[in-house]
Amino acid sequence: MDNPARTAEFIIHRDARRATLQQHLAELLAAHSRITLEIGAGHGHFLTDYATAHREEFCLGFDLLRDRVERAQRKCNRAKLTNLVFLKAEAAELIAALPAHVVLQRIFVLFPDPWPKRRHHKHRLMQTDFLHPLAAKAAAGAELCFRTDDAAYFAAAKAEVLAHPDWEITPTAPWPFERETVFQSRAPAYQSLVALRRTISLNFEQNQSLVAEVKLNRIVGKIR
Numbered sequence: 129m130d131n132p133a134r135t136a137e138f139i140i141h142r143d144a145r146r147a148t149l150q151q152h153l154a155e156l157l158a159a160h161s162r163i164t165l166e167i168g169a170g171h172g173h174f175l176t177d178y179a180t181a182h183r184e185e186f187c188l189g190f191d192l193l194r195d196r197v198e199r200a201q202r203k204c205n206r207a208k209l210t211n212l213v214f215l216k217a218e219a220a221e222l223i224a225a226l227p228a229h230v231v232l233q234r235i236f237v238l239f240p241d242p243w244p245k246r247r248h249h250k251h252r253l254m255q256t257d258f259l260h261p262l263a264a265k266a267a268a269g270a271e272l273c274f275r276t277d278d279a280a281y282f283a284a285a286k287a288e289v290l291a292h293p294d295w296e297i298t299p300t301a302p303w304p305f306e307r308e309t310v311f312q313s314r315a316p317a318y319q320s321l322v323a324l325r326r327t328i329s330l331n332f333e334q335n336q337s338l339v340a341e342v343k344l345n346r347i348v349g350k351i352r
């Protein structure tokens with residue numbers, strides 16, 4: 129049974145953390161309305177080089193692990209970049225805390241934790257529960273760029289994106305920027321997809337037919 133005192137303490141702590149993040153983002157992004165985001169930015173190699181090559185964009189990278197964020201921020205400081213910041217934050221909390229005037233123009237999800245065991249699949253980032261709030265904050269035409277070395281995760285994530293009313297996979301869209309990440313350097317092979325935020329969401333029937341197609345593929349074992 130849950131201990132009510134501990135539960136209450138958890139909720140107070142969580143709400144305070146979210147309020148602090150919201151306040152910090154409001155100050156950080158006051159002058160920026162379109163941003164580029166890297167989720168689970170790890171040691172920050174990718175976004176530091178990306179921000180160096182795209183000085184006109186404001187880039188925000190974040191990760192759950194403080195030591196990775198600190199290392200990433202040191203890289204950013206050494207490069208004297210004023211268009212890049214790294215933060216310690218959790219993905220769903222960060223998206224929920226973004227100020228109302230901010231939209232995402234490009235989102236990178238590079239080698240996210242694959243959670244290979246079936247009972248852990250619920251922890252994967254690239255699924256409907258997360259694609260929804262991400263779409264709600266994405267500008268029309270925004271790019272969601274996903275890369276992983278886990279073939280099963282790639283297939284499942286692709287199915288989730290295909291079935292989503294707000295995202296459209298564009299097989300011809302080029303990968304916007306190449307810079308090897310730490311996890312990429314250890315991967316013998318990987319797959320990527322680029323999805324665009326639809327200007328108009330699919331209607332119910334269109335979405336249902338996509339969902340049915342994905343379910344069928346799952347039944348015939350094309351994806352798991």
Ligand SMILES: C[S@@+](CC[C@H](N)C(=O)[O-])C[C@H]1O[C@@H](n2cnc3c(N)ncnc32)[C@H](O)[C@@H]1O
Nearest residue numbers: 168170191192193218219238239241309310311
């Ligand atoms: C496998 S590592 C990949 C790091 C980097 N993208 C790379 O390719 O080298 C996954 C990273 O995502 C972070 N992470 C996992 N779940 C997260 C979440 N819910 N919110 C933010 N970061 C998360 C982890 O702390 C870890 O640094």
